[in-house]
Amino acid sequence: MRARVGSPAVRRGSIVRITVYGVVVGILASLVAVLIPWLPTSASEEMDRIEFTFWFTTVICIGVFSIVAAVIVYSVLKFRAHPDDDRDGPPIHGHTALEIYWTAIPAVLVTAISVVSAIVLAKNDDAGPNPLRIAVTAQQFAWSFEYPGEDPVRSGSLVLPVRQSVKLTLRSLDVIHSFWIPEMGQKSDAVPGVETTLVLTPTRVGSYTLMCTELCGLGHATMRARVQVVERKDYNAFLQREAAGGGQDENDGEAVFASAGCGGCHAFEPAGTDAEVGPSLDDVAARAEATGVAADDFIRQSIVDPDAVVAQGYQPGVMPKTYESSLSDEQLDALVQYLGGNE
Amino acid sequence: MTEVHAPHELHHAPAPPPTGLRRLTAPGYLRAAWLMSLFWAIGFGLVVFFRWLGGYDPILQWDVITVVAFLTTMPVGFLAGIGAFDYWLYYISGRPSRPEDHSSHGATSWRAYFRVNTDHKVIGVQYLVTTFVFFTIAGFSAMIFRAELARPDLQFVDTQTFNGLISMHAALMIFLFIIPAFAGLANFAVPLMLGAPDMAFPRLNALSFWLLPVAGIMMVSSFLVPGGAFATGWTSYAPLASEQPLGQVFFNMGVQWAGASSIMTALNFLVTIITMRAPGMTFWRMPLLVWANFTTSLLVVIATPFIAGSQFFVMFDRIMHTNFFTVDEGGYVLGYQHIFWFYSHPAVYIMMLPGFGIISEVLAVFSRKPIFGYRLMALSLMAILVLGFSVWAHHMFVAGMAPWLRVPMMVTSMIIAVPTGIKVFSWLATMWEGRLHFRTPMLFALGFLSMFVLGGLSGIFLAAVPIDIAASDSYFVVAHIHYVLFGGSLFTVFAGIYYWFPKMTGRMYNERLGKLHFWLTFIGFNGTFFPMHWVGLRGMPRRVSDYAAEFGDWNMAISLFSFMLGASTVVFFYNMITSWTRGPRAGSNPWRALTLEWQVSSPPPVFNFDEIPQVVGSPYEYGVPGARHAVLNGDRTDVGAREGEAVR
Numbered sequence: 001m002r003a004r005v006g007s008p009a010v011r012r013g014s015i016v017r018i019t020v021y022g023v024v025v026g027i028l029a030s031l032v033a034v035l036i037p038w039l040p041t042s043a044s045e046e047m048d049r050i051e052f053t054f055w056f057t058t059v060i061c062i063g064v065f066s067i068v069a070a071v072i073v074y075s076v077l078k079f080r081a082h083p084d085d086d087r088d089g090p091p092i093h094g095h096t097a098l099e100i101y102w103t104a105i106p107a108v109l110v111t112a113i114s115v116v117s118a119i120v121l122a123k124n125d126d127a128g129p130n131p132l133r134i135a136v137t138a139q140q141f142a143w144s145f146e147y148p149g150e151d152p153v154r155s156g157s158l159v160l161p162v163r164q165s166v167k168l169t170l171r172s173l174d175v176i177h178s179f180w181i182p183e184m185g186q187k188s189d190a191v192p193g194v195e196t197t198l199v200l201t202p203t204r205v206g207s208y209t210l211m212c213t214e215l216c217g218l219g220h221a222t223m224r225a226r227v228q229v230v231e232r233k234d235y236n237a238f239l240q241r242e243a244a245g246g247g248q249d250e251n252d253g254e255a256v257f258a259s260a261g262c263g264g265c266h267a268f269e270p271a272g273t274d275a276e277v278g279p280s281l282d283d284v285a286a287r288a289e290a291t292g293v294a295a296d297d298f299i300r301q302s303i304v305d306p307d308a309v310v311a312q313g314y315q316p317g318v319m320p321k322t323y324e325s326s327l328s329d330e331q332l333d334a335l336v337q338y339l340g341g342n343e
Numbered sequence: 344m345t346e347v348h349a350p351h352e353l354h355h356a357p358a359p360p361p362t363g364l365r366r367l368t369a370p371g372y373l374r375a376a377w378l379m380s381l382f383w384a385i386g387f388g389l390v391v392f393f394r395w396l397g398g399y400d401p402i403l404q405w406d407v408i409t410v411v412a413f414l415t416t417m418p419v420g421f422l423a424g425i426g427a428f429d430y431w432l433y434y435i436s437g438r439p440s441r442p443e444d445h446s447s448h449g450a451t452s453w454r455a456y457f458r459v460n461t462d463h464k465v466i467g468v469q470y471l472v473t474t475f476v477f478f479t480i481a482g483f484s485a486m487i488f489r490a491e492l493a494r495p496d497l498q499f500v501d502t503q504t505f506n507g508l509i510s511m512h513a514a515l516m517i518f519l520f521i522i523p524a525f526a527g528l529a530n531f532a533v534p535l536m537l538g539a540p541d542m543a544f545p546r547l548n549a550l551s552f553w554l555l556p557v558a559g560i561m562m563v564s565s566f567l568v569p570g571g572a573f574a575t576g577w578t579s580y581a582p583l584a585s586e587q588p589l590g591q592v593f594f595n596m597g598v599q600w601a602g603a604s605s606i607m608t609a610l611n612f613l614v615t616i617i618t619m620r621a622p623g624m625t626f627w628r629m630p631l632l633v634w635a636n637f638t639t640s641l642l643v644v645i646a647t648p649f650i651a652g653s654q655f656f657v658m659f660d661r662i663m664h665t666n667f668f669t670v671d672e673g674g675y676v677l678g679y680q681h682i683f684w685f686y687s688h689p690a691v692y693i694m695m696l697p698g699f700g701i702i703s704e705v706l707a708v709f710s711r712k713p714i715f716g717y718r719l720m721a722l723s724l725m726a727i728l729v730l731g732f733s734v735w736a737h738h739m740f741v742a743g744m745a746p747w748l749r750v751p752m753m754v755t756s757m758i759i760a761v762p763t764g765i766k767v768f769s770w771l772a773t774m775w776e777g778r779l780h781f782r783t784p785m786l787f788a789l790g791f792l793s794m795f796v797l798g799g800l801s802g803i804f805l806a807a808v809p810i811d812i813a814a815s816d817s818y819f820v821v822a823h824i825h826y827v828l829f830g831g832s833l834f835t836v837f838a839g840i841y842y843w844f845p846k847m848t849g850r851m852y853n854e855r856l857g858k859l860h861f862w863l864t865f866i867g868f869n870g871t872f873f874p875m876h877w878v879g880l881r882g883m884p885r886r887v888s889d890y891a892a893e894f895g896d897w898n899m900a901i902s903l904f905s906f907m908l909g910a911s912t913v914v915f916f917y918n919m920i921t922s923w924t925r926g927p928r929a930g931s932n933p934w935r936a937l938t939l940e941w942q943v944s945s946p947p948p949v950f951n952f953d954e955i956p957q958v959v960g961s962p963y964e965y966g967v968p969g970a971r972h973a974v975l976n977g978d979r980t981d982v983g984a985r986e987g988e989a990v991r
Binding site: 036037038039040047049050053054057058060061064065068069071072075076079080081083085086087088089090091092093094095098099102103106107110111113114116117118120121124125170174175176178180182183185186187188189190191192193194196209211212213214215216217218219220221222276277315317 | 580583670675711712718742746753757760764765768792797810817880882891964970
């Protein structure tokens with residue numbers, strides 16, 4: 001009853017045909033793998049290594065899939081029975097050697113993928129002896145960045161020098177967010193109460209988008225930030241410009257609006273933002289009038305205690321209540337002026 | 344529904360319907376209505392009384408009242424009203440408990456399906472119909488958000504609604520469809536396959552079922568709550584979930600009711616499988632569907648309490664101001680994810696292993712060959728069970744957990760591909776040299792085999808930590824889980840439903856519509872989910888209502904295919920309904936299968952077997968001359984002759 005596979009059951013002709021099917025499937029799958037742009041163009045050393053792991057795994061998986069698909073296609077074509085045929089197939093119960101093969105070979109393959117992955121992971125985690133350290137702060141629904149220096153510089157956009165290993169430390173002020181620049185591969189959650197890290201070594205000068213990939217509330221989909229990879233000298237120039245207030249006072253209303261991430265949720269024409277999570281701020285003075293409170297007081301209250309008055313059609317509890325502590329008095333004043341000045 | 348009148352059943356004819364005031368006290372929807380009101384009032388009263396007693400302000404705190412009165416006591420009132428506890432309460436209170444009363448057992452008309460029934464076959468059908476109701480709601484949610492996602496920016500719904508729709512889609516599909524649909528199929532098939540007259544605990548079985556509509560209606564009704572439905576995805580991560588509008592607690596509590604149902608059913612299966620096998624039915628003679636449900640049930644009883652705990656913690660943080668996940672008060676945010684995934688990864692196998700069982704049955708029968716490597720098939724189920732508990736943190740490679748955990752979790756995740764591979768290769772070998780009949784269940788089995796392999800392979804990518812770091816929380820993950828849970832689990836559910844449809848209803852489904860359903864599903868499925876792989880890798884995060892314009896065209900194509908997928912289920916429902924009411928008689932064993940459920944009439948008699956069968960061999964001895972799985976009714980193997988007497 002046992003072990004008929006390998007004897008007459010698998011004839012030479014069938015092996016040839018299965019091989020042909022397998023090769024055809026393999027070619028088709030390879031075309032799908034090659035012709036469709038599966039991955040973004042890499043922009044970091046880490047992504048280069050991830051791509052290597054990806055293609056290494058893809059080659060193995062195309063091989064496995066080709067075998068499985070070939071056997072299915074062959075069986076469907078070859079072993080189809082006429083509906084009236086009520087005979088049974090041969091009672092093959094198993095084949096010990098075959099079962100050992102298809103236990104051992106996949107085990108070897110996944111071990112190979114694991115070894116490659118572990119090596120790549122170790123390299124991608126290694127920031128080298130002297131990385132640039134940038135602190136990333138995530139909050140609903142904005143990113144901010146703090147650059148090292150004698151006088152740390154804070155900014156709402158991420159600027160990285162090219163070919164420099166960067167170690168980002170991530171923290172979150174409210175819920176879980178996740179840091180992802182697709183072209184650079186690396187990703188890490190920003191977790192309240194936990195400091196997480198991420199290593200990047202950009203290789204291409206250019207402009208990228210940082211996005212949040214962990215559902216963090218209403219503004220999740222639009223929680224993005226601009227990432228600029230620049231030459232070293234441009235990076236230094238950026239730092240000097242920011243340290244000098246970016247040509248403007250750091251207590252300037254427009255600067256506060258940008259660094260506090262107001263534009264992540266609110267449309268405000270002077271700042272050029274058009275998000276729709278929260279109410280538009282273009283007509284905030286008019287709405288203040290409707291409540292009968294002085295515009296400045298209304299705006300200030302709405303920043304520090306957002307649930308006191310909730311605009312029609314919006315939910316309470318969405319806007320963070322942290323701005324009273326995270327903004328200085330001067331910054332708050334500047335922001336109120338900036339928002340109220342638009343009438 | 345075919346009416347069955349096996350001779351012995353007439354002694355247990357249901358009591359005549361109650362009249363007058365007795366209608367208010369007899370088990371049923373009327374009693375459920377007033378008991379729900381009463382129990383709601385009790386819950387409301389408790390909250391108000393204790394808040395008044397403690398001097399809390401305000402006394403009417405609606406978050407607490409919702410949790411206690413609407414989501415806890417009112418469902419108990421419903422279950423009591425419908426009659427799920429009657430027998431136990433009689434027993435506890437010392438009233439005569441009539442152990443020989445079978446009036447709530449078996450169905451003589453469609454009305455019996457809307458009442459508490461203790462017959463595993465009725466319960467199995469109740470499960471399936473109920474789960475497909477929630478499948479439809481979850482599917483509609485998907486249609487709406489796919490319409491929204493066809494273009495970048497927002498068109499039809501606002502963000503809160505969108506987040507609610509994606510969360511509802513996943514929560515219903517997982518907790519109210521795939522898990523209980525498998526429980527329904529197994530409820531119907533397992534006792535029959537074991538040669539048992541019913542499950543070990545029929546009343547517990549009935550209670551398990553009635554918890555499901557409670558859980559499902561609870562989740563769906565969160566759409567009606569101020570602030571909208573729960574909107575944090577089915578993973579419901581803290582601390583976001585602790586700060587959401589009230590709809591969130593409908594998820595926290597819905598999971599409790601659905602989880603309780605799962606655990607009770609799993610215990611029931613374990614006891615049934617261990618103690619109620621027919622004489623001669625050793626473990627090594629059990630059909631693989633039984634093996635699959637045995638391992639699944641072990642997973643359920645061990646793992647499900649963890650998700651129950653995780654959801655209670657989130658809810659306690661919200662309404663009782665505990666600090667499990669409140670960072671400022673010493674809470675630990677990642678604790679939620681560890682507890683959640685310690686259930687939710689095994690849950691992937693809870694949603695997969697019963698499907699493996701179904702495919703084993705279908706492939707053997709429609710290939711007319713024994714299962715290749717039967718013992719290794721059963722052992723690989725056990726291997727997946729054990730390994731399934733050692734891989735949970737592969738969902739957390741980017742979560743900020745202890746870095747050293749990543750490589751060990753990667754290795755265990757990779758190793759789990761080995762027993763899974765054994766199963767796939769053994770299925771292929773089962774078909775080898777067989778005489779394949781491409782009926783609808785077989786098509787879905789082959790569809791499963793090819794799609795599940797793709798889902799398994801994309802799982803290898805996600806197990807490899809560096810790739811996962813890039814792909815995590817992107818549409819690549821969405822593609823992967825749908826290849827596993829749709830191309831995998833749902834295809835097996837369809838295979839199982841078409842396979843046992845003649846046994847459940849006594850009628851045959853329409854083969855042409857079945858094949859049309861398969862091809863529409865197969866093409867719609869691949870068109871919907873295959874492009875998501877690269878859309879995700881190239882930079883589209885999951886759970887976003889708005890995305891970069893460069894993905895617009897792919898998303899349009901994905902949405903159009905998803906509508907095709909939606910349309911395919913219409914074909915399925917039409918086929919099921921018309922075949923159930925008007926389909927041709929099926930006969931007792933249309934597939935010429937050897938397992939025990941096919942050796943009795945379709946639908947089977949109320950207590951399944953006139954006398955308990957004697958099992959004498961393997962259930963898969965196709966092609967072995969003279970081989971027998973069991974001896975029934977004094978060796979009457981000519982089942983065709985029995986059809987006339989059992990089926991009207």
